Amino acid sequence: MKQEMQEYERIINLSNEIQTQIARLENTDLIKQYLELLHQNQKLLQKKKELYKKIKTEEYSSCDHLWIETITDYNFLKTPFHYCSCVKCGLDQGVVYSINHGKPLSFEQTIMYNFLKKHHIDNPNQINSNIKCDFSLATALYKKIEENHPDIDNITMQKYIQTALDSIRQNENDTQEKENRIKRLTLNPNFNKWHSRDIVHW
Ligand SMILES: [Zn+2]
Structure with missing residues (x-):
């Protein structure tokens, strides 16, 4: 059990360290730009899906x-x-x-x-x-x-x-x-x- 407790604490410390590094990276300009682009792209993909749905629905409605x-x-x-x-x-x-x-x-x-x-x-x-x-x-x-x-x-x-x-x-x-x-x-x-x-x- 002692061994598991040591391993548990080691993992918590490691995870905290990694989270600190992630937070530091998220504040850099490059990563901020990357996250902003991801966000913009997601919005575009959503818009694309909505438009595609409209186009197909119109196509099905107007087809003989x-x-x-x-x-x-x-x-x-x-x-x-x-x-x-x-x-x-x-x-x-x-x-x-x-x-x-x-x-x-x-x-x-x-x-x-x-x-x-x-x-x-x-x-x-x-x-x-x-x-x-x-x-x-x-x-x-x-x-x-x-x-x-x-x-x-x-x-x-x-x-x-x-x-x-x-x-x-x-x-x-x-x-x-x-x-x-x-x-x-x-x-x-x-x-x-x-x-x-x-x-x-x-
Ligand atoms: Zn048809």
């Missing part, structure tokens, strides 16, 4: 959504859960699934969730395409088509995406074609989540 049914997860029977996600603005209703299943949301997903909670989505121009597809694949197809047809309307876009998916489905077993597609659409190289049964549309 084109909904794709994305696979959020599989149940124990390997049956997929589908949720609607917009290929145009990225709004993903799957965040509701995540919340209901206790999954943590990223900052981006939290903005989506708060938006969905507050707003009833009833824009008459939106389209539920009934296409079931991995979200990254659908978004990549959308971007590629939009690049070539910037003024395309939702109905035509839906047809183009369906045609592209039909072609993918027909060539599903062609590994070379699959790899080329990944490059063409600049998908993540690890991209392998989708199966032909997942991209069926009615």
Whole structure:
């Protein structure tokens, strides 16, 4: 016990000494400047987050959504859960699934969730395409088509995406074609989540 008491006192003395040194450093101009910059930066980051939230909320509000049914997860029977996600603005209703299943949301997903909670989505121009597809694949197809047809309307876009998916489905077993597609659409190289049964549309 005596040994522990000595060690305890040694630590207290050392800690006091360090605190004195910290206090001395905090009074130097360089450290004062450093702390002030940290403070300013924190304020800017907070402002940036608030503005980003406003920008995204405005984007979700003004988008004529084109909904794709994305696979959020599989149940124990390997049956997929589908949720609607917009290929145009990225709004993903799957965040509701995540919340209901206790999954943590990223900052981006939290903005989506708060938006969905507050707003009833009833824009008459939106389209539920009934296409079931991995979200990254659908978004990549959308971007590629939009690049070539910037003024395309939702109905035509839906047809183009369906045609592209039909072609993918027909060539599903062609590994070379699959790899080329990944490059063409600049998908993540690890991209392998989708199966032909997942991209069926009615
Ligand atoms: Zn949208």
